[in-house]
Amino acid sequence: MNESWHQQVKNQHREEIITAGRELFLQRNFPDVNIREVCQLAGISRVTFYKHFSSLDELVFEVQMSIMQQMTEYILPDSSVSGSGRQQLEAILYRWVDYAKNYPRQLRFITLFDLYYDSGTASPELKQQYEQFINTEGRQGFLQPILEQGIADGSLSSHLNPVHSGFFIFQTLMGVLQRMSMTRLPDYGTTVAYDDIVMPVVRMLVHTITVNSSQ
Template structure:
């Protein structure tokens, strides 16, 4: 089927938009969110500010798009992972070990850490706040899903608040991995404890709490 002019234009626009996001992501990871400017991004992309504003209204919009992409990639990776285990508890154990042991997503952890630091108390606009919340709630959280499965099959305690515990696990896992991955070398020297041992104990404590 012949591609129409409008389809070619749309493809070009989508590619240009994605190029801006990817270029910005590289700059953010190299220099940090507080340092990179729109001028830096247009310079690295080889476009004008006028062209950039056809796609994004602000630096914050670009930062949020990078965050959406990073979180989407993580969720896609989770969805493609064949969780091993015969119960919700065993699958949760497998997922926790996969997340905390893996060291191949340092850039993801670094960017999420920078995003959290930039938006400590509020989001820049109501529109971005609404989009971000909608993104986070567009599907079931993996920890919540596995906890619900475990409660149903009897492998996980029935007296827990699944939503509260699920997000507690999510925050504990993210914060611990962030600290161990980004500052692990210094923490090892400061505390004389191998970061890998800390991550292992984190998994064990979570599992001990939720086990039926």
């Protein structure tokens, strides 16, 4: 009983740290956040922080994984969703756009994290942990089963390579959404709305893998 209570407190402290770090990282660029601020917001001591995380970098990775998990759960259909491969793909892409519109700070964080990750300053251990996270539970290549279904039911081009096409769709749409999360739309004397930029990209992606047999 006592051991169980201590474990619950420990788990609670860890979640409080992650929640505080996430809030601060989304408010500001995470290089501008320090451990003292995280501890203050979480209501814990530095000693408690270091019982759960060896560095602020480790917390940054943990927050990135929580955001990627949130995004994946938001955009993927549940098991009750039916329809052709194309219909399911379109539904995913529309939910993806909806997520980006509702959570622009999360998209900005992912952008900053990608730059940080590619800079080479993160430890090999953290990178390995992150790669394991990405490569499990369908986070890597989650579009592939939908594309394979579309090929099988004839709603998508039979010439598609599901792996290559999934990567192409992910990189294209994610790049546009990340860019939009950091861009102030210009005023050219007429309103340029978010959907004016993003939705043609979604339609282009679906059209390409439906009729383009050269991919």
